[in-house]
Amino acid sequence: MNLSLNPRLSAQLGRNEPSWLAATRERAVASLSARGRLVFLRSRLGNNFDTLLQGTQAPALPAPALSLQEAVVADNATDNARSSLLKDIRAVLEQDITTHNTLLEPRKAGQVLEANSAIQAWWSAGTVLAVPDGADWATPCIINEPAGISRTVIVFGERSSATVVLRAQGRVRLSRIDVVCKQGSRPRLLLLSSTSEPRLLSMGVRCEDGCMLQLSDIIGSQQSTWSRIETVLEDNVSAQVRQGFIVTGGTAELATDAHHVGRNTRSDLLAKSAVTGKGIARFEGLVRIARDASDADGQQKADFLLLSPDAQANAIPNLVTDNNKVSCAHGATISRLDEETMFYVRSRGISAAQARSLLVHGFFSQVMHGLTEQEHTLASAHLHGMLATLVESHQRSIDPSR
Amino acid sequence: MSLPILQQEGTPGGAHGAKVSQASAQHAMQLSIAREMFDHKNPVLFTKRAPPGITEDVVRMISKEKNEPDWMLQKRLAGLKAFKAMPLPEWGPHLQLDLDKITYYLRAVEQTNEHKWDNVPDDIKRTFQKLGIPEAEQKALAGAGAQYESEVVYHHLKEEWSRKGVIFENMDVALRKYPELVKKHFMTRCVPITDHKFAALHAAVWSGGTFIYVPPGVSMLVPMQAYFRMNSPGMGQFEHTLIIVDKSASVHYIEGCSAPQYSVNNLHAGCVEIFVYEHATARYSSVENWSKNTFNLNTKRAIVEEAGVVEWVNGNLGSNVTMLYPCSVLKGDRSRADFLGVAFAGPGQNQDTGSKVIHLGKDTSSTITSKSISSGGGITMYRGLLRIAKGASNAKNSTNCDALMMDPQSRSGTIPVIQVSEETADIAHEATVGRISEEQVFYLMTRGLSQEEAVRMIVSGFMEPILRALPMEYAVELNRLIELEMEGSIG
Numbered sequence: 001m002n003l004s005l006n007p008r009l010s011a012q013l014g015r016n017e018p019s020w021l022a023a024t025r026e027r028a029v030a031s032l033s034a035r036g037r038l039v040f041l042r043s044r045l046g047n048n049f050d051t052l053l054q055g056t057q058a059p060a061l062p063a064p065a066l067s068l069q070e071a072v073v074a075d076n077a078t079d080n081a082r083s084s085l086l087k088d089i090r091a092v093l094e095q096d097i098t099t100h101n102t103l104l105e106p107r108k109a110g111q112v113l114e115a116n117s118a119i120q121a122w123w124s125a126g127t128v129l130a131v132p133d134g135a136d137w138a139t140p141c142i143i144n145e146p147a148g149i150s151r152t153v154i155v156f157g158e159r160s161s162a163t164v165v166l167r168a169q170g171r172v173r174l175s176r177i178d179v180v181c182k183q184g185s186r187p188r189l190l191l192l193s194s195t196s197e198p199r200l201l202s203m204g205v206r207c208e209d210g211c212m213l214q215l216s217d218i219i220g221s222q223q224s225t226w227s228r229i230e231t232v233l234e235d236n237v238s239a240q241v242r243q244g245f246i247v248t249g250g251t252a253e254l255a256t257d258a259h260h261v262g263r264n265t266r267s268d269l270l271a272k273s274a275v276t277g278k279g280i281a282r283f284e285g286l287v288r289i290a291r292d293a294s295d296a297d298g299q300q301k302a303d304f305l306l307l308s309p310d311a312q313a314n315a316i317p318n319l320v321t322d323n324n325k326v327s328c329a330h331g332a333t334i335s336r337l338d339e340e341t342m343f344y345v346r347s348r349g350i351s352a353a354q355a356r357s358l359l360v361h362g363f364f365s366q367v368m369h370g371l372t373e374q375e376h377t378l379a380s381a382h383l384h385g386m387l388a389t390l391v392e393s394h395q396r397s398i399d400p401s402r
Numbered sequence: 403m404s405l406p407i408l409q410q411e412g413t414p415g416g417a418h419g420a421k422v423s424q425a426s427a428q429h430a431m432q433l434s435i436a437r438e439m440f441d442h443k444n445p446v447l448f449t450k451r452a453p454p455g456i457t458e459d460v461v462r463m464i465s466k467e468k469n470e471p472d473w474m475l476q477k478r479l480a481g482l483k484a485f486k487a488m489p490l491p492e493w494g495p496h497l498q499l500d501l502d503k504i505t506y507y508l509r510a511v512e513q514t515n516e517h518k519w520d521n522v523p524d525d526i527k528r529t530f531q532k533l534g535i536p537e538a539e540q541k542a543l544a545g546a547g548a549q550y551e552s553e554v555v556y557h558h559l560k561e562e563w564s565r566k567g568v569i570f571e572n573m574d575v576a577l578r579k580y581p582e583l584v585k586k587h588f589m590t591r592c593v594p595i596t597d598h599k600f601a602a603l604h605a606a607v608w609s610g611g612t613f614i615y616v617p618p619g620v621s622m623l624v625p626m627q628a629y630f631r632m633n634s635p636g637m638g639q640f641e642h643t644l645i646i647v648d649k650s651a652s653v654h655y656i657e658g659c660s661a662p663q664y665s666v667n668n669l670h671a672g673c674v675e676i677f678v679y680e681h682a683t684a685r686y687s688s689v690e691n692w693s694k695n696t697f698n699l700n701t702k703r704a705i706v707e708e709a710g711v712v713e714w715v716n717g718n719l720g721s722n723v724t725m726l727y728p729c730s731v732l733k734g735d736r737s738r739a740d741f742l743g744v745a746f747a748g749p750g751q752n753q754d755t756g757s758k759v760i761h762l763g764k765d766t767s768s769t770i771t772s773k774s775i776s777s778g779g780g781i782t783m784y785r786g787l788l789r790i791a792k793g794a795s796n797a798k799n800s801t802n803c804d805a806l807m808m809d810p811q812s813r814s815g816t817i818p819v820i821q822v823s824e825e826t827a828d829i830a831h832e833a834t835v836g837r838i839s840e841e842q843v844f845y846l847m848t849r850g851l852s853q854e855e856a857v858r859m860i861v862s863g864f865m866e867p868i869l870r871a872l873p874m875e876y877a878v879e880l881n882r883l884i885e886l887e888m889e890g891s892i893g
Contacts (some may be wrong), residue, residue, distance in 0.1 A: 105493060294810070306825040313822045315830065320815035324807035324837040334822045335831035 010121045010126050015070075020094060028120035029389055031098045031113065040114045044224055045173065045198055053363050062141050068093075068126025068151060085130035092178050093385070096120065097204065103288060103320075108255075112228060119149055119176040125150040129164060133157035133182075140165050147171040154189075154213075161186035163375055168193035168201075175386045177203040181211040189213070190375055192382040194220035198250075201227040206234075209262070212239055213239040214370060218379060221279075223250040228257075233293075235262035243271040244366045244367035245387045247279035247311075248393060257286040258300075258401040260293040271302045274360060274387075276394050277312040282314040287328055289321040296323065300330035307336065307394045357391045410412050413440060438690060440720075442532060444661035446527045446634040448551070450508040454636065458482060464507045468574050468609070471581065472783065477588075481595045481605025488599040494785070495723045495752045499697050504638040504669050506607040508551045511723035514779045515527070517558050523596050526550050533660070535629050538875070545570040549641055552609040563622065569615040570626055573642050576613035583615060588645055592675040592731075598698045600671045604640050611641035615653040616682075625654040625687075625873065630672070630697070632661035638669040645675070647682040647710075656876065657688040660720070661696055667722070667892070668696040676704035678712050680734065687715040689880055694751060698724040708734030708763070712878025715871045716743040717880050718753055719887065729758035732766040734793075739768040747812070748887050754820070756786035761797040761827075770801040771867055772794060777888055778810035784816040784833070792823045803833040806864055808888070858885060 012306065014022035032038065061088050071089055096117040101109045105351050111361035125146035131137065131154075140163035145152060147170065154164055154177070166189070168176065183188045185208075193199070199221075207213050211234075225247075231239050243254055273281045287298035298321075304313040317330040345355040364387070368379055432493065450467060453459045461482050465475040506712050519527070519536060523844065530536065530548050539546035543560035547570070554572035563570070591594050595605035612628045616617050632639045639661075661668055670692060678684045684704065692698050697719040704712040714728045718727060730739035745753040753776075759768040774782035784803045804812040816833045838860050846856035862869075862881060869877040 087728040095717070231695050291810070295690050306822065306827070309825050312824060313820075315820040315831070316818065317833070318811075318815065318817050319833055321805075321807065322813050324810050324812060326807075326836060328835040330816070330831075332818075332820055334820065334827055334830070336825050336827075392557055 002161050013122060013124055017221040020351060024096065025092065025121050027096060028098050028117045031117045032121060033118070035110070035114060038114060038118065044200060044226055058196040062143065064131070064141065065127055065143055067131040068115060068128050068153070071128040074400055085132060085147045085155055085157060088180065089128050089130060089153050092153050092155070092180060092289060093151075097202070099176070103286075111226075112202065115174065115200050115226070117293050118178065119151060119174060123151045123176070124151045125149075126153070128153045130155045131157050131160040131162045131164075131185075131360040133160060134251040135160045135162060137162040140378065142167060143280040144169070144173055147173070149174045151175070152177045156181045156187040156396075158182045159184040163188040163190065163372065165190040165192065165375075165378060168195060168199070170195065171197060173197065174200045175202075177201070179203070179205040181205065181207045181213055183208045184210045187214070188372075188375065189215045190278065190371075190379060191217040191218070192379065193216070193218070193220070194382070194386055195225075196222050198224045199226070203227075203322040205229070205231045207232065207239060210236045213237070215239070215241045216367065216371060216375070216379060217241070217243045218383055219244070219248045219252070219254070220248070220369065221250060221252040222248050223249055225250070225252040225254070227253070228255045230257045230259065231267065232259045232261060233265040233267060236264050237262060238266040239268070241267070241269045242367045242369065243269075244364050245271070245281060245283075246390050247273060247281045248390060249276045249277045250280050251280040251282065252281045255284040255286070257288065258298060260287070260296040260298060261291045265293060266297045267299065268366060269300045269364060272305075272364055273303070273313065274307060274363060274390060276307040276390055278310045280312040280314070284316040284318065285330065286318040286320070287330065289326050289328065290321050291322040292322050294325035296326045296328070298326065298328040302332045304334040305336065305360070306330075306334065307360075307390070353391075353395055356394065357387070360387055360391055360394075435468075440660045441662045444529060444633050446509050447460055448510055448634070449677050450507070451510040452505060454505050455502040456482070456504075456506055456603070456607065460506055462609060464609060467507070467509070467590045468577075471579065473585065474577065477595065478606050481602045484596045484602035485599060485606055488602060490531045490599060494725055495549060495754050495781075496695065497723060499667055499669065501669075503636055503666070505634070505636055506604070506638050506640070507609060508634060508637055509553050510551045510555075512635070519556060519558070522548075522555050526555055526658065527629060529633070530556070530629065533629060533631070533658070538627060543627050544622060544624040545626040547572065547612055549610045549628065549630045549632060549639075551637060552639065556608045567617040568620060569613065569621065570714070571613045573611035573613045573644065574609070576644075583646065584613070584644070587646060587675065587677055588642070589673070589675070591692045592677065592702055592705050593673055597701065597775070601673060601701050603670050604642070604673045604701065606626055607638070608642045610638045611672070611801075612645075612655070614645045614655060616647045617647040621652045622654060625656050627656040627658070630657065630659045632668055632670070634713045635664035636666045636668065637814050638671065641672050643672065643674040644684070645684060646677045647679060647684045649683040650750045651679075651680045652683040654685040654687070656873070657686075657690075657691045659688070659692060663693040664695050666676040666695065668693070670696055670698045672700050674700070674702040676705040676712060678704060678710035678737075680708045680710060681812075683711040683713070685713040685715070687876065689717040689719070689876060691719045691883060692719070694720060694722055696721045698726065700724075700726045702726065702728040703731065703741070704729070705731045705733055706737040706739060707804045708809065710734060710737045711738045713871075714739075714741045714743070714757065715868065716741070716755070717868070718745040719883050720799070721751065723752075724755055727753045727758050727787070729760070729769065730761065731760045732768065733762050735763040736765045737763055738766065741770045741772070742766070742868050742871050743772045744865060745772075745774040746884055746887055747774070747776045748792065749778035749780060752783070753854070754783045754785055756784045758787040759789070759799065761790045761794040761799070763794060765796045766794060767798040770803075772803040773865055773868055774803075774814065775804070775808065775861065775864070775884065776812035776814050779809075779811040781813040783814070784818065786818045788818070788820045788829065788831075790822045790824045790829070792825045794824050795826045796828075797824060797826070798828045799830070801831040804864070805833075805835040806861070807835065807837050858888075861888070875882045
């Protein structure tokens with residue numbers, strides 16, 4: 001079966017679903033039909049979508065997480081707290097993710113619309129997780145993203161504090177993650193992905209009053225990757241985003257936006273990318289301060305390390321402010337391994353190969369800042385595995401005899 | 403009557419690079435500029451005027467009027483064809499401009515001997531006198547030119563420079579006198595006629611402008627200046643500036659632009675092409691102060707050969723919408739480009755400016771410094787492009803954009819695009835947006851300054867890197883203009 005605008009497909013997927021959920025699929029199909037041919041999706045995922053629709057739920061969901069299918073029918077939960085959280089999740093799912101983003105330039109807004117509509121219309125597996133109000137979880141909750149086209153919804157209850165790790169490995173292709181962080185919550189999200197196939201990720205994080213978000217995102221990309229993360233900051237929100245991209249081939253298009261809509265908000269974004277082989281990294285950041293968002297502080301930094309003669313890096317760090325009571329800054333650097341530092345490390349008796357490895361690890365060290373010990377262990381295992389391959393391929397490009 | 407550009411009677415001319423004494427600096431600071439001076443309008447007089455709108459007839463008429471060679475007419479017609487075929491840009495500010503209502507060609511006076519100031523008609527002479535052009539020429543410039551509507555009315559180069567082989571001419575005259583040079587460089591490889599919609603329009607209806615040629619090894623110590631003035635309403639000005647700096651030569655060229663205020667829209671779509679040959683240096687400074695009914699859609703580009711240097715100093719005030727992104731193509735190895743820009747957007751204005759640099763040669767370097775101020779609901783947007791092509795090894799760039807927002811209604815943004823296809827590149831970009839810090843104002847007020855003086859001083863400090871790069875008189879003018887624009891917006 002090919003991805004097409006055949007309405008039967010979404011009807012088939014939604015046949016066992018409550019009517020309101022099936023209706024969201026229909027609306028998304030309508031929005032896709034209005035767009036016509038799915039040029040963007042076809043260009044990223046290839047023409048054959050056969051495998052894409054066979055979503056499989058990753059086995060063994062950790063205790064509080066539910067599969068999406070289970071969650072939407074569990075309306076009559078006995079326990080009150082649980083049913084209110086399920087309501088929140090239902091509210092997220094009812095809302096269309098297919099709205100047109102007028103802040104983006106038309107071409108990019110079209111890409112987002114197409115990806116989001118396709119997910120809303122054709123998702124076949126999903127995970128939901130609700131952290132109860134006031135909960136304080138000591139150990140990270142690890143969720144493996146389902147394969148195929150999937151949706152993940154996470155709700156952090158009021159004043160809750162928890163770490164959620166989202167892992168994407170293997171056949172994860174097209175996924176949407178919605179996160180709602182309720183008043184006064186302390187959400188900590190860790191995204192670890194390394195996929196050998198083309199991948200599209202669309203993510204929306206809404207932070208309500210007084211929330212403190214920590215989002216760390218480490219992506220390994222060997223083929224084309226498209227990732228768009230949008231964070232919305234309401235009053236008194238502080239959001240810290242740390243991203244590490246290891247691009248060893250293909251084109252990685254990465255966009256991270258911070259929309260300051262409330263008063264007294266803070267966002268701090270750091271994106272570090274290392275590119276090798278024939279890889280191309282495109283990073284686009286946006287700090288947007290709405291008219292009423294006074295006392296906003298928006299910081300954004302993008303650093304690139306080019307490790308091979310064929311590697312390419314493109315950066316567009318955007319800054320748009322409609323309010324003058326702000327302090328915003330962005331920066332971008334693109335360079336290779338610093339020769340002087342290399343010389344210094346080598347003068348301490350360390351081989352060139354080791355020195356290079358040290359420097360690349362050092363480049364990413366800031367990405368790990370602010371992580372708890374458990375998170376750090378998970379993130380560094382993920383990162384180091386990818387860096388070993390990266391440094392190895394870099395080594396080979398310098399010295400083909402190896 | 404106060405003069406904007408040079409009013410330093412009794413003081414030595416503060417030419418580019420010359421030291422200016424404390425006394426004269428103070429004197430200069432006391433200059434006052436009033437907007438009325440720019441808004442002064444003469445009755446519209448013309449001996450030849452094209453009907454509004456653009457058609458093949460208008461293009462043929464302009465070419466015939468100028469008695470141009472056939473290749474130029476063909477170029478204009480090709481430009482017209484490209485203009486009609488190309489769509490308006492989809493990005494950037496919205497252009498509410500009716501291109502059919504613009505008058506594309508207007509000649510105010512019959513051809514005279516434009517090398518003599520006395521031959522300029524009184525009305526026009528008075529306008530330029532008000533703008534301070536003749537004084538400036540006498541005191542600090544190697545040459546000066548003045549364009550009124552579509553035609554150049556005055557052009558003069560001091561003899562010591564013409565003797566060295568420097569050419570400083572009206573573009574139309576240059577086309578007749580130096581056809582080879584012009585044919586080789588005019589809208590060929592620097593700004594091709596199909597570059598974008600407004601470049602194509604420019605190619606079709608260009609008129610007037612400046613042609614400069616500096617022979618090998620000649621170093622122009624003092625700057626040359628041209629002033630462009632639009633007087634009539636609904637007019638389009640399309641002057642073409644072509645600067646050729648031959649091997650190891652150097653030049654500093656200054657442009658000033660203004661127009662009076664009308665209720666109908668004026669259009670300015672000029673084009674500047676600069677060729678910097680091996681080891682040569684070109685510095686191009688411009689202060690554009692169009693009235694707030696003008697659409698300023700300009701194209702400026704330089705091609706820099708081996709070890710050449712191009713320096714842009716750009717001041718954008720006035721105008722309704724400005725879209726201007728001076729571009730440097732660093733073609734030769736070890737070439738360099740520096741860009742300094744300042745933009746000011748007041749109520750109803752949209753300044754969409756920035757700089758483009760394309761690194762092609764090895765060991766090339768560039769710096770971009772952009773400062774913008776938005777006030778009273780004005781919009782300033784930095785839009786830039788930096789491209790390091792494959793093979794441009796060891797390219798270096800550093801970009802700094804700072805924006806100051808004076809009130810909550812204003813908007814500011816930066817959209818820098820960075821594309822690097824070369825491992826050995828070294829790029830750093832930085833931008834900040836903010837308002838004047840209350841702490842700084844408080845500090846200055848404890849030192850006895852009024853709030854307004856304190857804000858003014860901080861704004862001057864913010865602009866300092868740009869002002870320093872301009873000749874003294876221009877720096878003072880720019881500073882004054884910004885103060886004038888900000889008057890009443892503080893507090």
